[in-house]
Amino acid sequence: MENIRHIFFDLDNTLWDYRRNAKITLAKLFEEFQIKEKHAYTFEEFYPFYYESNESLWADLRDKKVTKDELRARRFPEAFAGLGIENASFAMDFEERFVNEVTNSNYVVEGAEELLEYLKDKYTIHILSNGFEEVTHWKIEKSIIKDYIDTITTAEGAGAPKPDPIAFQTSLDKAGATKEESIYIGDDWIADMIGATTFGMNAIFFNPLNENHMWIEEVPIVGQLIQLKKYL
Ligand SMILES: [Mg+2]
Numbered sequence: 544m545e546n547i548r549h550i551f552f553d554l555d556n557t558l559w560d561y562r563r564n565a566k567i568t569l570a571k572l573f574e575e576f577q578i579k580e581k582h583a584y585t586f587e588e589f590y591p592f593y594y595e596s597n598e599s600l601w602a603d604l605r606d607k608k609v610t611k612d613e614l615r616a617r618r619f620p621e622a623f624a625g626l627g628i629e630n631a632s633f634a635m636d637f638e639e640r641f642v643n644e645v646t647n648s649n650y651v652v653e654g655a656e657e658l659l660e661y662l663k664d665k666y667t668i669h670i671l672s673n674g675f676e677e678v679t680h681w682k683i684e685k686s687i688i689k690d691y692i693d694t695i696t697t698a699e700g701a702g703a704p705k706p707d708p709i710a711f712q713t714s715l716d717k718a719g720a721t722k723e724e725s726i727y728i729g730d731d732w733i734a735d736m737i738g739a740t741t742f743g744m745n746a747i748f749f750n751p752l753n754e755n756h757m758w759i760e761e762v763p764i765v766g767q768l769i770q771l772k773k774y775l
Pocket residue numbers: 553554555556557729730731
């Protein structure tokens with residue numbers, strides 16, 4: 544990829560280890576809210592309901608079926624209802640605490656630091672995330688990612704989530720880059736890969752959980768971040 548000068552990364556579960564950081568925060572809150580003592584459910588029982596609720600609402604946000612506020616109002620009430628706790632009065636406090644505290648854990652995805660160190664002298668590096676504006680900045684500021692990043696664009700800031708071309712165009716404009724000299728790397732097939740390639744950008748798919756089995760001929764797939772060195 545000879546002419547590439549700018550690399551745009553997705554943030555959650557591509558560089559910032561959302562799954563791990565969220566799980567640590569949820570376990571801590573689960574204990575503080577004494578859910579096991581009051582409702583007789585364990586964290587291990589709760590977590591799959593949270594995961595399902597969170598993943599499907601983020602997909603709905605990407606597909607513009609829900610707003611950010613709806614996602615935040617529904618994610619924990621639905622997770623607790625799935626578990627068997629209907630009308631959980633504490634669910635919105637739980638949401639508030641989760642958003643404020645999830646960035647207290649700042650694990651990055653395996654290989655992220657080594658990769659960013661390798662890329663930093665060759666390329667200008669940017670973030671384009673579907674995350675909330677404020678939380679996205681905290682995730683970057685409080686982790687090692689901040690040392691490598693030039694610009695940050697969020698769906699909230701752009702006014703549209705990936706795969707909408709507006710999100711990609713906004714991040715290019717902010718970076719002062721053209722699509723021909725840019726490449727996008729992310730872990731969501733629709734938001735990241737369909738989004739970038741439809742927009743006309745080069746792309747590489749990061750597929751660590753091997754969850755997705757679709758492919759586009761010109762899009763390489765890697766299971767570990769460090770394998771990106773082969774292409775960049
Ligand atoms: Mg992601």
